[in-house]
Amino acid sequence: MPVPDKFMTLKNSVAFSPGRSNNFFRSKSFYSRTTIIAFILVCSSLAALCITQPKHVSDTVSNEKSKKHEVTQHFLTIESIRLRYIEAGKGQAVVMIHGNAGGIEDFEFGVFDSLCIDYRVMAFDRPGHGASGRAKGKSATVEYQAQLLHDTLAGLGITSPVLVGHSWGGALALAYALKYPSETSGLILLAPAAYPDTETTGLLRSFVKTPVIGNLGLFFGKALVGHTMLKHDLEQAFYPQQVPDDYFKIAASSWLGTKQLRAYLEDEWALNSSLKKMSKRYSEIRVPVVIVTGDDDQIVSPRENAYRLKTDITQSKLVELKDTGHEIPLTRPECVREALLSIDMPESDTVARENSRTQESVVACN
Numbered sequence: 001m002p003v004p005d006k007f008m009t010l011k012n013s014v015a016f017s018p019g020r021s022n023n024f025f026r027s028k029s030f031y032s033r034t035t036i037i038a039f040i041l042v043c044s045s046l047a048a049l050c051i052t053q054p055k056h057v058s059d060t061v062s063n064e065k066s067k068k069h070e071v072t073q074h075f076l077t078i079e080s081i082r083l084r085y086i087e088a089g090k091g092q093a094v095v096m097i098h099g100n101a102g103g104i105e106d107f108e109f110g111v112f113d114s115l116c117i118d119y120r121v122m123a124f125d126r127p128g129h130g131a132s133g134r135a136k137g138k139s140a141t142v143e144y145q146a147q148l149l150h151d152t153l154a155g156l157g158i159t160s161p162v163l164v165g166h167s168w169g170g171a172l173a174l175a176y177a178l179k180y181p182s183e184t185s186g187l188i189l190l191a192p193a194a195y196p197d198t199e200t201t202g203l204l205r206s207f208v209k210t211p212v213i214g215n216l217g218l219f220f221g222k223a224l225v226g227h228t229m230l231k232h233d234l235e236q237a238f239y240p241q242q243v244p245d246d247y248f249k250i251a252a253s254s255w256l257g258t259k260q261l262r263a264y265l266e267d268e269w270a271l272n273s274s275l276k277k278m279s280k281r282y283s284e285i286r287v288p289v290v291i292v293t294g295d296d297d298q299i300v301s302p303r304e305n306a307y308r309l310k311t312d313i314t315q316s317k318l319v320e321l322k323d324t325g326h327e328i329p330l331t332r333p334e335c336v337r338e339a340l341l342s343i344d345m346p347e348s349d350t351v352a353r354e355n356s357r358t359q360e361s362v363v364a365c366n
Contacts, residue, residue, distance in 0.1 A: 069116045075131075078152050084131040085124040089116030092185065093158045094340065095149070096123040096329075099167030099193075100271075101255045101264045103130030106166065109247065110333035115340065119162075124149070126169070128263025130254055140266060142168075142274045146175040150183070162343070164188040164336065166329050167300060171271060175278060177285050186288040186343045188336065190328045191300050194309045195279050196272040230256070236298045239325045247330060282312040288343040289316035292335060294324030317342065 071088040086104050094115055098106045104123040115121045126145060128134030138144070149172070153161060162185045165173030170192025177184045230252060234243045254260070291313075293306035302320070310318040319339060324332055 069113070071112070071116070076152065076155070078155065079135065079148065081127055081135055081148070082133040083124055083127070083152060085122055086112075087120065087122040088112070089118070089120050091119045093153075093161040094119040094121045095153065095158075095161045095163050096121065097149070097163060097165040097169030097172050098123070098126060098129070099169050100126075100267045101129060101251075101260065102126075102166070102169075103250075103254055105130075105247070105250045105254065106327075106329050109244065109330045111329050111336045114333055114337045119340070122158075124152070126172075126263075126267075128266070129260055134259065134263055139270065140263070141270050142171050142175045142267075142278075143179065145172055146179055149176060150180055159183055160185045162186040162188065162340065164190065164340070165192060166190040167193050167326065168267060168271065170194060171275060171278070174282065174285070175274070177287060178278060178281055181284070181286065184287050187285075187290070188339050188343070189289065189291045189306075189309070190336065191293055191297055191302075191326050192291065192305055192309065193271065193300050194275065194282070194305045196275040197304075237326045238331065239298050240296050240323055241325060241327070241331045244330070279312070282309065283314070285313050286315070289313050290319065290339040290343055291316055292319045292321065292328055292339050294321045294326060294328060294332075296324060297326045299326040 069088045071086055073084065073086050075082055075084050077083070084104065096104075096107045096112070098104065103125050107123045112121055112123060125132035127140050127148065134140060153159070160183050163173040163176055165171070165187070167190070170189040171194060173187050173189060174192070174194060177187055231243065231248060234248060234251060255264075291306050291309055293302040295302065306318060306320075310316050319335070321328065321332055321335060329336060
């Protein structure tokens with residue numbers, strides 16, 4: 001699947017980890033005024049070259065590897081927010097939700113093509129990420145984004161989707177299931193961020209929310225930190241696998257605009273507060289749930305998230321992938337399909353590897 005239109009290439013001094021970050025302010029070195037000005041000029045030039053805005057409301061994306069399943073790209077507006085999504089296939093609706101940071105491209109390295117053979121698959125750029133807009137003056141909490149996703153799907157005639165959420169997107173899927181239990185067919189949670197961490201986000205909140213300082217910080221920060229730090233954080237997210245060159249190019253061109261960076265920061269600092277409330281209600285979830293985690297995840301602790309969630313959602317299945325890190329949709333796409341196929345099984349109260357049919361999928365995925 002070809003890379004979608006590129007967006008402004010910018011970078012803030014906040015370290016990125018796709019999904020949920022473990023450390024925000026890693027870079028503490030100082031630069032001379034000359035260096036800062038040089039970086040700004042370079043970044044401005046690159047940004048001008050990289051900006052290409054989509055011109056059509058809907059356009060077809062060709063795919064040489066999956067010609068039988070035409071993937072279409074669309075834009076729609078809901079609550080004055082313009083959202084981008086792609087879809088393909090027919091059947092049960094499956095909605096894929098990316099992490100923080102990220103975009104629909106996270107699902108275009110195999111998993112989307114494999115699922116649209118049997119399902120109607122959709123993937124959205126969350127508000128402020130990728131090519132989607134973001135509401136101004138409104139807190140885009142995970143609960144609000146769940147409501148926005150619900151209203152968007154309802155407008156498209158989709159009432160009972162299976163949600164596939166990765167990392168931060170896993171939290172959104174959980175929020176959706178809690179808010180709309182009768183309108184959720186199932187959850188596939190990939191390396192989910194399900195419980196609050198212990199990091200303090202007060203400085204982060206001030207950095208983003210102070211109008212002048214926040215904007216200046218975003219502007220100057222993008223000049224101080226370039227592809228090197230992004231590559232380092234992606235290496236941590238993909239560990240023990242390598243970062244695909246094509247994916248790195250996508251991340252460098254579509255994650256680091258001022259809009260996307262602000263969305264990343266706001267989503268990150270707001271998540272803990274939501275998870276503190278949501279995690280008390282996970283036992284209320286009754287739909288089929290499959291939790292997939294990598295044993296080498298360096299971004300979201302499997303023990304503090306996936307394993308705890310298996311205990312709280314008693315009917316859920318847990319699949320641990322050996323020698324796998326955080327980027328499950330990109331490094332183990334076949335296991336996402338196996339997880340989705342397994343939710344139709346009646347024995348939903350056991351760990352996946354203990355079930356006979358799921359045992360085959362776990363063997364295939366390890």
